[in-house]
Amino acid sequence: MRSVSGMTRPLPDYSFETAAHLRGLARVAGVDEVGRGPLAGPVTAAAVVLDCARIPEGLNDSKTLTAARREALYTEILAAAEVSVAHASVEEIDSLNILRASHLAMVRALDGLQMPPDHVLIDGNMIPRGLTLSAEAIVKGDARSLSISAASIVAKVVRDCIMVDLAQQHPGYGWERNAGYPAPKHLNALQDLGITPHHRRSFKPVHNILYQDKSLTP
16 A cells, blocks of 8 residues: 555555456456657557566556656566557547547557457547457556556657657757646747647637637637
8 A cells, every 4th residue: 555645545556457367368468558648749558468477566657656667577478478559649539539540559559469469458438449359447547457557668768758848849948858748838839839740630729720720820
């Protein structure tokens, strides 16, 4: 248990995976995505199949971990588990909507595993449309299932690296620190520097600037 503001919060465990194993579903993958909220960059998903004999210690919802701890666990996960990472592009986010694009990235991550899993544990309350594998959605799964926790860490580290690279190509937006989320520096830069090809035009702050620019055009 971990104490948070005087309250105890249970750490993620292997109970969902064990329950699947007891139903004869031997190969269980945890899936999570990162990047629904940002105004820029792809949405990234990871699928992780843990080896129950080699589970890294300290797995938890990536949002509760420091960057240094996430990166250390990321290395351990890659060494001890089967991992697949996939993305949905800004264009796909704008054409499909962010929820559908997130689910697309999840399905792509599962497709990238060496073998299809027997069962999938998905963070959230919805199973992606078109997923034909045995699956269950787990609300706050990244804080409840070790496999989903591992997937959340992998997806977060990979996406953060992508945004650091994009920040070098488009300085001024602070993506190396805010990962494309609507932080004050990012919002100010949108007004001052304009919109890049990596911005999600369907998201309100970006859409409003585009609309404003067009309304000012004679």
